[in-house]
Amino acid sequence: MELHTKQCGLIIGLSIILAYACLARAETHYHNFVIQPTPVKRLCNNHVIMTVNGQFPGPTLQVRNGDTVVIKATNAGKYNITLHWHGIRQMRTPWADGPEYVTQCPIRPGGTYTYRYTIEEQEGTLWWHAHSKWLRATVYGALVIYPKLGSSYPFPKPAREFPLILGEWWNRDPMQVLQQSMITGAGPNVSDAYTINGQPGDLYSCSSRDTTTFPVKAGETILLRIINAALNQQLFFAIANHQMTVVEADAAYTKPFTTNIVMIGPGQTTNVLITANQPPGRYYIAATAYSSAPGVAFDNTTTTAILEYTSQRFSRPVLPQLPAWNDTNTANSFTAQFRSISRGKVPLQIDQNLFFTVNLGSINCSRPSFRCQAPNNTMFTASMNNVSFVLPRRNSILQAMYQNTPGVFTTDFPPVPPLQFDYTGNVSRGLWTPTRGTKLYKLKFGSHVQIILQNTNIVTVEDHPMHLHGYHFFVVGTGKGNFNPQTDPARFNLVDPPVRNTVGTTPGGWVAIRFIADNPGVWLMHCHLDVHISWGLAMVFLVENGVGELQTLEAPPRDLPQC
Ligand SMILES: *[C@@H]1O[C@H](CO)[C@@H](O)[C@H](O)[C@H]1NC(C)=O
Ligand SMILES: *[C@@H]1O[C@H](CO)[C@@H](O)[C@H](O)[C@H]1NC(C)=O
Ligand SMILES: *[C@@H]1O[C@H](CO)[C@@H](O)[C@H](O)[C@H]1NC(C)=O
Ligand SMILES: *[C@@H]1O[C@H](CO)[C@@H](O)[C@H](O)[C@H]1NC(C)=O
Ligand SMILES: *[C@@H]1O[C@H](CO)[C@@H](O)[C@H](O)[C@H]1NC(C)=O
Ligand SMILES: *[C@@H]1O[C@H](CO)[C@@H](O)[C@H](O)[C@H]1NC(C)=O
Ligand SMILES: *[C@@H]1O[C@H](CO)[C@@H](O)[C@H](O)[C@H]1NC(C)=O
Ligand SMILES: *[C@@H]1O[C@H](CO)[C@@H](O)[C@H](O)[C@H]1NC(C)=O
Ligand SMILES: [Cu+2]
Secondary structure (H helix, E strand, O other): OHHHHHHHHHHHHHHHHHHHHHHHHOOOEEEEEEEEEEEEOOEEEEEEEEOOOOEEOOEEEEOOOOOOOOOOOOOOOOOOOOOEEEOOOOOOOHHOOOOOOEEEEEEOOEEEEEEEEEEEOOOEEEEEEOOOOOHHHEEEEEEEEEEEOOOOHHHHHHHHEEEEEEEEEEOHHHHHHHHHHHOOOOOOOOOOOEEOOOOOOOOOOOOOOHHEEEEEOOOEEEEEEEEEEEOOEEEEEEEOOOOEEEEOOOOOOEEEEEEOOOOEEOEEEEEEEEEOOOOEEEEEEEEEEEHHHOOOOOOEEEEEEEEEEEEOOOOOOEOOOOOOOOOOOHHHHHOOOOOOOOOOOOOOOOOEEEEEEEEEEEEEOOOOOOOOOOOOOOOEEEEEEEEEEOOOOOOOOOHHOOOOOOOOEEEOOOOOOOOOOOOOOOOHHHOOEEEOOEEEEEOOOOOOOEEEEEEEOOOOOOOOEEEOOOOOEEEEEEOOOOOOOOOOOHOOHHHHHOOOOOEEOOOOEEEEEEOOOOOOOEEEEEEEOOHHOOOOEEEEEEEEEOOHHOOOOOOOOOOOOOO
16 A cells, blocks of 8 residues: 555656556555464453454455455464455455355365455445354454545545444354254354454443543544444444434445434444534443344343543443334334435346245254254254255355356255245244255346345244345335235335345345346355354355356466365
């Protein structure tokens, strides 16, 4: 970055024309990410967690739209791991996308893999995280994409900017928490804390000294780049006495709107402007659970950080008012305010009309067993269109596709539910058990796709934050109950729908998304609550090549890990 700036300065001195060429030039950023066990102290105890380069949260990547990123990942830990660049489109480079056994085999302990990709027409806040079992509980960081040199934000430049990463903390190794739930068939233990930039904050034991603070000067406007990196929980977020102006989400600018409360699901990002217009002092920034599933256990604690006006180090902070954990109305009315600033055209003609149910599920055991400790001798599971997704083990799906290796996946993922039923009504127990498979859905290059994601009342309704890799999509509609293909499309927003890479399915409702399949490769779509992806709440799109090099998947890198 620095070298580049100096070169620019020199060139600007010589000639305006050359300066323009300099401004337009993109850079390549090289980083080494060493995944390593790292000692930290949290909630009164010493722990060893996986981090990148010993940092928790991990390093912030700062790039510009158009730049190339080259990250050599070295696995110095004891677990297989992969890294995912959440929300990056990865045009023609799915090899760098990261989900384990989908686009690559894991990097084994002692191994390395270099992720290479170019940022194409994206600006704003994204993030990176491990995409292997539950390692992303501690292996994550911010990925900030600034506008190209010479262009600017569509809002006044803030005086300061901070990534603000919400996380979820267990006093146990999260890999053990996952393993225990996989063995017992029951829900995993809930977390012990939420965190802001790695710190739980004042309301937890032994945490006050390290509470994260965000400094401001009275009168200035700052930008918070909020990222929800929590493993399993949507969160409500607020700042005492300060309104927030939302300006961007999932690396897409929004029409600005003000709010006292943000609801953010795992995988999502939301940029807010805050003006320090209150009496100088200290104000709590706080986040707590939004839990949409009745009767499902969750961590009901509250994490805090502090917005600190200059030289107000000792004043006592005020807490903001947060909604009740089950306040779905507040969550939905916040989400309903998003409108995009134009970002390409919304597809109006649809070639692929898909309808996917998004379900939890339950497997009966004939008798009580150690492996069936979910209620009434069952095991929890989850599915889309009644298929519980199974990751292959012998190869990655992408490599198998590229090399035409048979037996790794099938392409018969159902475009509509195999059985129609009253999705959000009282679903008969006989329908609760899905089939299992590694099923993909094939899309022709360039096809215009609509997906209705229909939440169901199998086991319980719940807001599932659904994330699509390799794309962002327009959220054209949402509603309660079962989607009605006769009446609901008339209410779609085809003018300025929000653009996202992760969208919540209203609990007991549906959401409609659209995108153009312009990125060939193999792309995972899944619930970003890791508890649900481990139960199979996922599917994969296979987007075929188009015509010519620019519509064709690149060749795999030489160092691609093998299974
Ligand atoms: C989960 O919680 C139970 C009950 O508190 C505890 O006995 C068990 O050790 C926990 N397991 C893990 C992996 O944290
Ligand atoms: C959180 O849950 C625990 C256990 O169910 C309960 O005792 C406690 O009152 C709850 N706390 C809050 C703030 O709701
Ligand atoms: C939320 O839960 C509380 C109990 O904690 C209950 O009294 C209230 O009715 C619930 N509200 C909604 C909207 O379900
Ligand atoms: C378990 O069984 C009891 C009694 O048979 C029933 O009331 C309850 O709803 C069942 N729970 C679930 C989750 O199916
Ligand atoms: C749901 O259906 C079952 C039988 O299919 C019935 O026993 C139960 O009472 C129904 N529950 C509700 C809330 O309608
Ligand atoms: C599982 O058991 C319940 C009763 O506990 C029954 O209603 C349901 O049909 C069973 N499901 C399957 C798939 O056998
Ligand atoms: C899912 O498939 C299983 C096995 O074919 C079947 O028993 C169950 O009823 C199906 N459920 C739904 C919701 O389609
Ligand atoms: C790690 O990955 C390799 C290659 O896919 C696999 O053979 C091995 O079983 C994995 N180890 C674990 C613990 O999953
Ligand atoms: Cu989910």
